[in-house]
Amino acid sequence: MANVVTSSDDYQFWRDEKLANVQTDIENCLIEVKKPTQLSKAEKNKIAHLCRVNNFALFSTPAQQDYESSIVSFNQQFGLKAFDQHLYVKGQGLAHITQSDQQDQAEFIPYTDRAIGWHTDGYYNAPEDRIRAFSLFCVNPAQQGGENQWIDPQMAYLLLREENPDITTALTHAQAMSIPAHKVDGQIRRKTSIGSIFFMDEMTSQLYMRYTQRKKNIDFYDSDEIKQAVEILDQFLASNTPYHFTHTMTANQGLLCNNVLHKRSTFVDQQDTPRLMLRGRYFNRVQSEL
């Protein structure tokens, strides 16, 4: 199996393929679908192709009667079925990302109007619960703000490695980033998570990224190389390359992706229709062969 992290031949082959196929124009990444519950072959192929070369596709649908089941059915057509049993996931596996007035839920930033820094989803999960794909669908946009930014983490790796391979070597250290256990009243809700920031995911033989930009409750391995590499990574994310995408989803638009690095800006809700996003998280990648 190819290993782009450890073999320089594999890396070079992978890099050339990646650069030859990558899309930088967001217009080319947005696919209009007529019926999300029953995609045409052409729609499906376009979306699968984008997810293969760019690790994401944007899509738009007509208004739906039942958004939840339409999106579940859309995702299933890309082989996305095994969903993460996240704390606030509802019946069919989608979380409703909206401002919550429930005390316990409002402790988590996604359920507030606050900004969220760069991260991949489930960065704190155990390896057996690794999130390889997620979908985010906009039912109601905010009145103002709620912009998303994202970048394919494989492109981030490629660009950093081209800049200086020492950076990516440091970020592949087996203990580069640790997240302490989450305890509530002395009981462990989630175990300590220790691992690399970039690594080869054994199940898919794909380069994977596990990262959060927040620094509170995150420990980076105590070495100058790793601390510097994390700083360079953060500077890179804050910069603007042709591979950084910025978009505020309008109603009936969605993002389907292989867990790209993403962030969200702060927002202001419309009074009667608060911003509502439906999010699905999956253990497998978007199926590329259909």
Ligand SMILES: [Fe+2]
């Ligand atoms: Fe996220």
